[in-house]
Amino acid sequence: MMHIRRSPEEIAANRARYEDHQKKGLEFAPKALPAPSPLPALPISADAIIHQETIPGSWYWSTKLLRGEAIRIDQAESNSTVALVAWNAHDTSERINLVDTVKMQWTTALGKGRVIFSDMGRVMFSLIEDSSGANDCLMGGSTAASNAAKYPGVKTRNTRDNLILVACKLGLDRRDIAGVLNLFAPVSVDYAGGFAWRGKRSNSGDYAELRAEMDMLVGFSNCPHPLDPDPIYQPKPVIVTRFRAAAPAADDLCRTATAEAIRGFQNNTMMLA
Template structure:
């Protein structure tokens, strides 16, 4: 392989670009995120509900959202942890990317005011409402069935079926975001379940920022100490409503602003 040496001018130009990027990031004061959304969830605006679906415990659900449309997920009691997978409808090679979502926003605390990114640095969803902030971006859902229990429905099996229903394959699956899953990390770096953060009437609402395909799986999280019956959850597909230019999700951080600029250029 031929080694290409870089000129001092090129190195200096790269350094200048990096320092300018760093300066802009340090000078931008992030907007304070709001408190949690009220519980129980208020009714949607009249005429806004396009689909009202019930997802039983252990089952999955798939849909497509157009840019601007919303997805409201309502817990039906304690015990259901709803995992999300998502892809750009325009090109399913672009998919939700949790490592980038966490890295770009400098936090695993994905709650109201945050965004969910694709692996192309574009915004798939804004988290428009959220009552708990208790979501898991680190560990994923329940694994595949253990030998001898082929009847057991779990997150991995559900997502393989959901991907097929969307015309995708298991190789298209990625790390999952799980709602209503209060996974935290202790001082020794170990995951633990902080159930005090949850309520049986929690809810979260996402706003699609581009046309997307998504899959949900309603299961007990593997770290949940109670592995009993999984309650059904309700899912509302909501019509789009106007979004203000100073919408918090779009302006809270310099990183979010750049991600929306990337989305607009596509």
């Protein structure tokens, strides 16, 4: 492997550019996310609904989502974590990237008003509604090993294996599965980088709505989060509704909240040109 040696001057210049970019991003970003979406969720107009699917506890599902459509993920009368992955429908090498989503918006607090980036710097989703304010974009989902340790002697399904099945049914494989967005997962990150489940779980009936900003293949897994403190494996059904979203206004919060979001939507425009 060839190592490139950089001069101290080049390293200093690169650091200065990064710090200037960080300063501008932090100055531009809003001081706080808007208040969570109100409960209960308003009904979706019947003529806007394209499809509705109930995902049983421990199960999985996938759908194609077109730009301008949206999905509502609704816990109904339960407390369930829903793991989500996504790929560009026209080029599945472009996929959801939660690390960049955090890094480019300077926060791990992913809620209403934020966007979710791909690994090519484009916006995949706008989070247009979110009643919980409790979404984990760093820790990932459960595995066979984590479930075996948490629920000894119990046969369970897990997020990793569910998403492998999703990927295979879409003509992909396990190498195509990137980071996982966990909706309704009140995970906090401490100063040392450790993860913890906050005392209060999300509310029964919480929901999130994500507007598609490109054509996508989207996969879901309905299994408990690895940090969920419930010692009993008992995931409940969730309802996913695919619907036609209202066209975003010029001052749409998701499109204007941060300098990085503006830049991401510019990248989307170039992709569509």
